[in-house]
Amino acid sequence: MTTLRVGDTAPDFTSVTQDGQPFTKADLMGQRTILYFYPKDNTSGCTLEAKSLRDGKAELAAMGFRIVGVSPDSERSHRNFCAKHELNFTLLADTDHSVCEAFGVWAEKSMYGRKYMGVLRTTFVIDAEGRIEKIFTKVDTKNHYRQIADAYKQAE
Template sequence: MVHIGEPAPAFSLLDQEGKIHNLADYRGKWVVLYFYPKDDTPGCTKEACNFRDEKGRLEEMGAVVLGVSADDLESHGKFHAKYALNFPLLSDPSTEIIKAYGAWGVKNAYGKEYEGVLRQTFLIDPQGKVAKVWEKVRPDEHALEVAEALSELQKA
């Protein structure tokens, strides 16, 4: 798990269009890096659509939104198009970056335990340090929570 005040782990991941995104490319901006379990599932769709709808407000505050899952580029492309998402979805099929952030762990579904991507968000400041971490995310309210936290951090 990455903690507040620590440098955010660097990454270089492809988005749904095959474009490379490096964390270093966003130096000088706030980065909302959110990890989600699976494209086009109910909770992940709610969360993505909420970030889509809040993107303008977040951009006004100097932030970019990046979604990350282990899904492949084709899956990301379909999900991105289906819901007219307006931010990149990054693919981490090796789960190397997901694990570097601590967003991988044991999950429970229908009484079965398995390992997978945890729904977590990291707010990274313009210097590349972790400013806030959400370890437990409620998909339907989360984008608003992030915008409010960013506003508070910028006042401090």
């Protein structure tokens, strides 16, 4: 499994947005991007995380960030998730797990003693040149936008 670190160049990838538009690493260039990986649309933790980022989007944009979410859900699931929760950012449908695998967040998990493959909730902040600036592995789903904003305010 790939283990990315701060300072590494973000891996190449190709995906598709909730609207069926192609999206690649090249689309990340030119602006700082919060690329967040989450397990599943419309589950409690993932919904809290998405709503936090939605609610903090203006503040994050003022700090120079755009937001892109990634999960293994389909384009249709993402469209419904966006509509239901008024999400105002791009979601990538990683149905073949290739983006998750490239970023090292597709891994074996365990719940109630059952092992399965799934997404490790992780957020990468990628700079305008495509390098990883920060990695959040302990995501506070309910306050994720604040977690990111505070990390950058403390660094100033």
